[in-house]
Amino acid sequence: METLKKDVTRGGQFLVKETRAEDVFTPEDFTEEQKMMLESVREFVDREVWPHKEQFEKKDYALTEEIMRKAGELGLLGIAVPEEYDGLGMDFVTTMLVCDYISGATGSLATAFGAHTGIGTMPITLYGSEEQKKKYVPKLATGEWFGAYCLTEPGAGSDANSGKTKAVLTEDGKHYLISGQKMWISNAGFANLFIVFARIEDDKNITGFIVENDPENGITLGDEEKKLGIHSSSTRQVFFNETKVPVENMLSERGNGFKIAMNALNVGRIKLAAACLDAQRRVITEAVKYANERIQFKTPIAQFGAIKLKLAEMATSAYIDESAAYRAAKDIEDRIAARKAEGKSHSEAELKGVEEYAIECSILKVAVSEDCQNTTDEGIQIFGGMGFSADTPMESAWRDARISRIYEGTNEINRMLSVGMLIKKAMKGHVDLLGPAMAVKDELMGIPSFDTPDYSELFTEEKEMIGKLKKVFLMVAGAGVQKYGPQLEEHQQLLLAAADILIEIYMAESGILRTEKNAKRFGEESQKEQIAMAKLYLYNAVEKINTSAKEGIAAISEGDEQRMMLMGLKRFTKYTNLPNAIELRNIIAEKVTAENKYCF
Missing domain, CATH: 1.20.140.10 (Butyryl-CoA Dehydrogenase, subunit A, domain 3)
Structure with missing residues (x-):
């Protein structure tokens, strides 16, 4: 394979090993197929999402669900899913590209898409048994069903393994009864399936379960949360009261839940970075248009040095973020290909590929989410008083951007993780x-x-x-x-x-x-x-x-x-x-x- 001929740098090695320019992947290296995919996603967003931007601020959860179904019909929810489970089986760079361009118009759709395709679907694709994959993944890949991820609890946020939700085996050994409370669950209002993490007896680590959403099976939802941004993203608490889950719906092995959660977050972190890229591009474009049209002192404000400074810094951060995100995405893709060449299964290859670059995933999550927030903030400033108005796109973009510094592990956690993981790699002799x-x-x-x-x-x-x-x-x-x-x-x-x-x-x-x-x-x-x-x-x-x-x-x-x-x-x-x-x-x-x- 041509991709394997380049000098592949292992995760974290960028610090001690010089990388040659010819060995990095750039957006200018997109294949014709990837360019076509980019255009079709951008066209979909410009047609179905951008014109309804105001509607997304009115807590129109049905609109988000409707657009997610349309995305499913186009195959956009199954980009990363292997073809044998009704997905498109695309490479990692293409999955990044789709996540990038579908997420820019509104944080509400970005959240719904990310929660469904990432942490809602991938745990089954990567950790599920063959029977579980055949039963659930095709429905998730096509948008027939939607998924949600139930990890966070009132007392377990960054310390994810401290959750109190319990799973008790029934006397006949055929079911687990799950009881507990989960919060901040994206897509909860229209999810058909939950990935739920619970503790069996006094196990050190939590265990993952695939739970179908059935109100008659002890599952109740809290009211929609009132949030700063992502207004049309359904976010609710989910309560489980002795919810019966067949033993065959345990995900992976007992006590493997924390590992599943952490690896799902690694993928989620680099995808979150991708989800912030087109948001920046769109904000910059709107800011430039306004700066060219807004006349003060008989001059477009775009000609003033103070505005030039802002536009230049905004464009620079977007360009650098895109460069780093696709560099890492291709490194992951090459590592996955190398694992497959060694005879590893799709799921094992993908898990190890992403895990190898967990440091870069954390770096990107922090850098791009903070650049996105800064870009929207400067966008408001360029619009001046109009930027503070809900009638312009800057105000909602700023509010939507704020959650990205909290998602997938707070930026503080990810900062400490990046250094901690690097030191651990050094101790193991990997770097x-x-x-x-x-x-x-x-x-x-x-x-x-x-x-x-x-x-x-x-x-x-x-x-x-x-x-x-x-x-x-x-x-x-x-x-x-x-x-x-x-x-x-x-x-x-x-x-x-x-x-x-x-x-x-x-x-x-x-x-x-x-x-x-x-x-x-x-x-x-x-x-x-x-x-x-x-x-x-x-x-x-x-x-x-x-x-x-x-x-x-x-x-x-x-x-x-x-x-x-x-x-x-x-x-x-x-x-x-x-x-x-x-x-x-x-x-x-x-x-x-x-x-x-x-x-x-």
């Missing part, structure tokens, strides 16, 4: 952090080079800077591990600072590699604005990393050691040729205002 960290320590003790490198080639200095930023992470995280050892996870603020460094490295590198690859094949002039965005993002990343690293260094060192690390930080974050951020922003802003849309 060599110790060698590079010791090398950085030796470098700090040595005399720095004062040679001026040749920066005549595109991105030579930027790629050197990325390498130095990786040293910053190794320096801070290495010192943290050395000082606290296994107790490092108790120092959450230090982990958060380290995570921010890690996130900015991955995102900045993704943008540079995408742009370098495209500049080589399409010519630098055709990538003028993309080059500006890659450079601008890195410039911003250096500033953020500087701040986070100083915080970390102050927390873990003092005296001579601290002075040495601060000198190292200064060395590792110093440009030879400081970018002109204002000029870069103007290049980007002038392109989007000329095109009157997000155009990359």
Whole structure:
């Protein structure tokens, strides 16, 4: 297979291994089939969803259900489902692409789609027995049935394994009786099937069950929740009162529920990042159109430097987010293909493929959800007073974006997870952090080079800077591990600072590699604005990393050691040729205002 010929980097290895531009996948690499899929999804959304944007703010749950059924008729709910279960059996990148473009118009549909195709369907596809798959997956793949995922409880949010819902085996051994309360259940109002997590006896870990929704079987729903955003997404509590579930509806093995939940969340995290991409594109396009039309002091506000700054930063974050999301998606796809080539089943290959890149999934979830929130916030600001009005699309976009920082594990949890998982990988020998960290320590003790490198080639200095930023992470995280050892996870603020460094490295590198690859094949002039965005993002990343690293260094060192690390930080974050951020922003802003849309 051609995809396996490239130099595949394992999850987390981006930190210690240089990735070549030709080895990353970019949206410019979409196949003709993927481009056709993109256009059909965008056409579906423009026809069925965008014109009804106002209706989604009126808690029209029936509208969401109706559009989900139409999506099912088009096969969009079964993109990731194997063909033998009535799905389309598409590759991982295509599943990302569909999730991306179906989610941009409204958070209500994005939530319903994500909850159904991801955590509502995938646990059965990946963990179900053959009988369970044949019985339930075709109905879910076609939209005949809708799924929901019952994990969260009033006392068990981020600590998912602490749930109190009980499953008791009946005397005849044929059923489990499930009793408990689940909350924040997306799609609950129209779900035919629930993936429910409950504890059997005093098991250490919870167990997963497939539960058909039958009100006469001890299942009752709470009222629709009153929420800040995603108004037409059905969100209700679900109560189980000795609900009878056949023993054959246990999902996977007893006590395997926590593992199922965590792996479902890994997939959910990268898909959530995808779901925030077109939301950003649409907000940027609306903001550009308004800025071009809005005249103040006899000038379109798009011509003012303060607005150019906003448009450029918004476009840059969208471009970088897209670069990183599809880079990781293709890495996962290649890992899945490698597993299948080894003879693994579809479900086992997909599970291991996504699990391999769990660090990148957490990074993307955090970065893209926060960029999406910032983009909608700046969208309101560009609209000014009109942006605060519910008559413009910015207000609902801002409210809908807010939940993405909470979904699939809060951003705080995901920040700490990304660093924690990386350290665990290092301890297992999957990523060599110790060698590079010791090398950085030796470098700090040595005399720095004062040679001026040749920066005549595109991105030579930027790629050197990325390498130095990786040293910053190794320096801070290495010192943290050395000082606290296994107790490092108790120092959450230090982990958060380290995570921010890690996130900015991955995102900045993704943008540079995408742009370098495209500049080589399409010519630098055709990538003028993309080059500006890659450079601008890195410039911003250096500033953020500087701040986070100083915080970390102050927390873990003092005296001579601290002075040495601060000198190292200064060395590792110093440009030879400081970018002109204002000029870069103007290049980007002038392109989007000329095109009157997000155009990359």
